[in-house]
Amino acid sequence: QKEVEQNSGPLSVPEGAIASLNCTYSDRGSQSFFWYRQYSGKSPELIMFIYSNGDKEDGRFTAQLNKASQYVSLLIRDSQPSDSATYLCAVKDAGGTSYGKLTFGQGTILTVHP
């Protein structure tokens, strides 16, 4: 059973701070990694994805991937109250019977307070 685990929340940070969301995965064959944001009562929406080791930046968001440690994280700089949501880590396989399927973590609830 392939597993994706996220740091337990909820996570609360003050406005303007850096929010750090973490995710580990069990399958070394995983190829690509996604972060989705889900507002309460809404559908998940893609924030960013990363395939290669290292950092990938997109505006206030930075995804970090370490395949040797099977670890992926999302940093949100200058957090805003509008960033308050559940953040879902998702991992995708590239081959075998799991081809193309996305496995999600349970999500971390982030609250940014003014």
Added chain:
Amino acid sequence: NAGVTQTPKFQVLKTGQSMTLQCAQDMNHNSMYWYRQDPGMGLRLIYYSASEGTTDKGEVPNGYNVSRLNKREFSLRLESAAPSQTSVYFCASSERPGPNSPLHFGNGTRLTVT
């Protein structure tokens, strides 16, 4: 451009009743998916269709059937609903099943089985 459209948005069923959840995408995507989301469980894959004419089981297929009617449409059927199937159901699509293709989600169907 509507993206991924799911119907209905809400549904209440009695135990033993059947129903079909409809999903259609207008992005010319090859792959389509059905997920369910339960509190504390994240999103779990029920069935997916890597391409038109193919379907395969995900993590939690028991009690469900699917039909990939054509490239645009992917339906999920509950033959005999059970209270354990109370959940939020999301349909999603991706351009292709491979690792570099993120999911696009519909708005969800909130199903209650009494």
